[in-house]
Amino acid sequence: MYLLMLTERTHQPVCLRGTPEMTEKYEAARTPTATTAAAPKGWLNRTVAGAGITSALGDFCYETTTVILPGFLAVLGIPAAVLGLIEGIADSVAAFTKMVSGYVADKLGHRKLLVLIGYGLTPVGQALIALAVGWPLLLLGRIVSWFGKGLRGPLRDAIVIQAVSPETRGRAFGFHRAADTVGAVIGPLLGVALLGWAQGLQWDGAAGPFRLVLWLSVIPGTLAVLAFLTLVKDPEHSPNPALKFFSSLRGLPIRFKRYLGAVGIFGIGDFSHSLLILAATTLLTPSLGVIQAAQVAGLLYVWRNVVQVVVSYPVGVFADRVGHLPVLIAGYVLGALTAVLTALAFWHGVDNIPLLAGIFFVAGLYVAVQEALESTVTAEMVQPDTLTISYGALGTVNGAAKFVSSATVGVVWTAVSPVLGFGLAALLMAFGTLTLLRLKGY
Secondary structure, eight states: EEEEOOOTOOOOOOOOEOOHHHHHHHHHHHHHHHHHOOOOSSSHHHHHEEEHHHHHHHHHHHHHHHHHHHHHHHHHTTOHHHHHHHHHHHHHHHHHHHHHHHHHHHOOOOOOHHHHHHHHHHHHHHHHHHHOSSSHHHHHHHHHHHHHHHHHHHHHHHHHHHHGGGHHHHHHHHHHHHHHHHHHHHHHHHHHHHHHHHHHSSOOSSHHHHHHHHTHHHHHHHHHHHHHHHOOOOOOOOOOOTTHHHHHHSSSOOOHHHHHHHHHHHHHHHOOOHHHHHHHHHHHHHHHHHHHHHHHHHHHHHHHHHHHHHHHHHHHHHHHOOOOOHHHOOOOOOOHHHHHHOOOOOOOOOOHHHHHHHHHHHHHHHHHHHHHHHHHHHHSOOOGGGGHHHHHHHHHHHHHHHHHHHHHHHHHHHHOOOHHHHHHHHHHHHHHHHHHHHHHHH
C-alpha cells in the first residue's frame, strides 16, 4: 500500500510504499503528537477560559463603539452610505489580515505574540475614533481596530481548537462565543447608560457624550491584552519556514473550497449589524428624537447580544450531537430571515420597539450559530497542519464578502431605499444557504 506523509521541513506530501506494519508504526508515532496538542484533559481548561475572558474584554471595548457609532455619525451629519463604506472597508481590512496572519503564524510559529498585538490595536483604534470630527479619522480608527481583529482572530481560534478534543469543539467554541458576547452585552449596555448620563452634562456640541463613552472603552481593551498574556497558553506549534503561501492555499481540500464558496455567497448578503442598529435608529427617530432613538437602538443591539450569549453554548452542544454543518445551515436560514424582516420593517414604517426587538432576537440566534460553527466546520474539513491558514482563508472570504454587503446595502439604502438594500441582502443570503445545503450531500 502507499502511505501519504509530510516531510518535516516542507510539509509537502511524499508517497512511500510500505508494509501494513510500517503504516501502523507511522500512525502510532504521528497520532500522539496531534492529540497531545489538540486534546488535553477537559474542554473547559485554562486556555479556553482565558481566551473567553480576553474576548469578553475585547468585545467590551469595540462593541461599545459599534453600538454608539451610528448615533455618533448622525450627530456629525454623516449619511448611511458612509457608514456602510466605513464598515465594509474595515471588514475587508480584517479579512485580508486574517489570511496573512494565518500564513505568518504557520511559517514563524509565533501565534501568541501576534494575538497580543492584535488585541493591543483595538484600544488604539478607539482613541482615534474618539478624536474624529469627520469620516476620515473614523475610517482610520475603524481600520486600525479591525486590522487588530483580523490579526488575532484565526490565531486565537487555532489556539482554542488545539486546546480541546474534536468531540468537544462545538461546546468549547460555544462557550468561547458566549463569553465573547458577554462583553458585547455589558459594554454596549454600560455605554448606552453612560451616554444617557453624559447627555445631562455641559458639552460644546452634541458629539461630546459619544466621545466620553469612546474614551472610557479604551480601558477594557487594554485589560484584554493583559488577560491573554497571563492566562492563555499556546499549544506547541513548530515553525515551518519552508511553507509557501499560494501552494498551501491550492492544497486545501476541494470540499473546503466549496464550503468557502457557500460562505462567501452568504456573506455578500450578510451586512454589518451596525446597519441594523442604524435601521432601528432611523425608524425610531421620528417618534423619539435622535439621541433617545440611538439609546433604544443600542439597547436592542444589547438584546441581540444577550440572545447570542444564552444560545451559543447550547448550540455548540447540539451541534456536537447532531452534526455541525446541518446546524450551521439552519443558522443561515435565520440570517436570511433577519434581512427579510428588516426590509419589511422599513416597508411598513415600523416604530414599535417590541417588533424591532423580534428582529434583533432572530439576528442574535443566527449570529450565535454562525460564529460558533463556521470555525468548527472548517476544522472538520482540513488537516491540523493547515488549520491556521484555513481559518485565515475563512476570515478573508467572510470579510471580503461583508465589505461588498455592507457597502452595497448602505449605498442602495441611500440612493434608492432601505427596503431594496435589505431585500437584496436577503436574496443573497438565501442563495448562500442553498449552496451550503448542496454541500451537505457532497
